[in-house]
Amino acid sequence: MIGKKKTKRNPWAWVPTLYYAEGIPYIIVMTVSVIMYKRLGISNTDIALYTSWLYLPWVIKPLWSPIVDILKTKRFWIITMELIIGAGLAGVALTIPVPNFFQYTLAFFWLLAFSSATHDIAADGFYMIGLSEHQQAYFVGIRSTFYRLAMITGQGLLIILAGYFESTTGLPTVDITVYSAPNAVEQHVNIDSLSFTPQEGELRIIAEPTKLEISTENLKQSKIDSIINIAKEWNGNHGFTDYVKPKTHLNKAGVEVADVKQLSALEQFIKDTFGVEK
Numbered sequence: 284m285i286g287k288k289k290t291k292r293n294p295w296a297w298v299p300t301l302y303y304a305e306g307i308p309y310i311i312v313m314t315v316s317v318i319m320y321k322r323l324g325i326s327n328t329d330i331a332l333y334t335s336w337l338y339l340p341w342v343i344k345p346l347w348s349p350i351v352d353i354l355k356t357k358r359f360w361i362i363t364m365e366l367i368i369g370a371g372l373a374g375v376a377l378t379i380p381v382p383n384f385f386q387y388t389l390a391f392f393w394l395l396a397f398s399s400a401t402h403d404i405a406a407d408g409f410y411m412i413g414l415s416e417h418q419q420a421y422f423v424g425i426r427s428t429f430y431r432l433a434m435i436t437g438q439g440l441l442i443i444l445a446g447y448f449e450s451t452t453g454l455p456t457v458d459i460t461v462y463s464a465p466n467a468v469e470q471h472v473n474i475d476s477l478s479f480t481p482q483e484g485e486l487r488i489i490a491e492p493t494k495l496e497i498s499t500e501n502l503k504q505s506k507i508d509s510i511i512n513i514a515k516e517w518n519g520n521h522g523f524t525d526y527v528k529p530k531t532h533l534n535k536a537g538v539e540v541a542d543v544k545q546l547s548a549l550e551q552f553i554k555d556t557f558g559v560e561k
Contacts (some may be wrong), residue, residue, distance in 0.1 A: 294414055294422055301361070302426040305406050306433025308368050308399035312337050314438045316392050322449075325385060337392055340400040351404045357412065360405035364398045371395040457488045462496045 316337065320330045350359050371394045378387035414422065518524040 285445070294418055298410070298414075298422050298426055299429040301406050301409070303429040303433045304365060305399075305403055306430040307342075307437055308372075308395050310434050310437030311372070311441075312392055312396050312399065315441060316388075318387075318442060319445075320385070323384070325381070333389055337396045340393075340396040341403070343499070344404055347401070348404045351401060352408065353435050357405045357409035361402060361409060364405065367398040368395055368402065371398060385524075407523035454486060457490045458493070459490050460494045462494070463499050464496055464501050523524040 288469070311336075317334050319331055320334070351357075371391045374391035375388050378384055378391065380389060410422075410426070411419065443491075515524070
């Protein structure tokens with residue numbers, strides 16, 4: 284009985300696409316996520332803290348690489364991880380509009396990170412067993428080139444595309460002219476006196492007045508905080524943002540004051556040692 288002769292596919296048919304697919308999720312997790320969170324209004328502190336941990340799966344991937352080598356085949360792991368990566372990207376896109384988008388999208392980014400790290404293990408293993416030593420040496424530059432092209436696509440073309448959609452979709456922009464002068468007339472806004480009536484037509488942003496003149500004189504911190512709190516409360520009451528009313532209590536004089544969070548010993552030490560000098 285004559286057995287079938289095994290045929291090998293031309294490495295050009297799978298090496299470039301394999302390593303291009305390896306680089307896309309990595310750059311999305313490590314770079315695109317930072318830009319996305321910044322555009323969505325997340326603070327620099329939270330972005331630095333939470334996105335820096337996303338690199339952890341690539342650091343510890345040798346811990347589960349033996350499992351990838353023992354169980355199933357490299358082809359199975361590659362296809363499975365690519366399907367999970369696709370599901371993770373869809374999860375990020377679908378959870379951006381929800382209220383707690385930061386927590387949900389971060390969970391999907393973790394899924395992408397572990398799936399991408401596992402995909403790297405399987406892809407490198409498949410590269411080693413699918414090519415001869417001569418072919419491995421020949422395609423080193425090819426796989427590196429397409430991996431770098433994935434980097435350019437992720438942090439270049441994808442960002443440009445996202446910026447294009449951001450600037451060409453959504454509500455039209457509204458221009459507000461702001462002047463500063465040392466002797467500008469100070470105005471006070473009474474929230475209760477503001478009344479807005481719904482207008483017909485397409486949804487749009489309305490600014491009134493379109494020209495503002497502000498003073499360059501220093502304001503007291505209490506007044507600045509008061510203005511910010513009024514704006515937050517107004518936006519929260521009208522459903523523009525999630526406004527949580529600060530907890531208050533009555534002091535000994537019977538005056539309602541805001542609760543102040545008590546710092547732990549470690550937090551107090553960090554604040555005293557590394558805090559900004561006043």
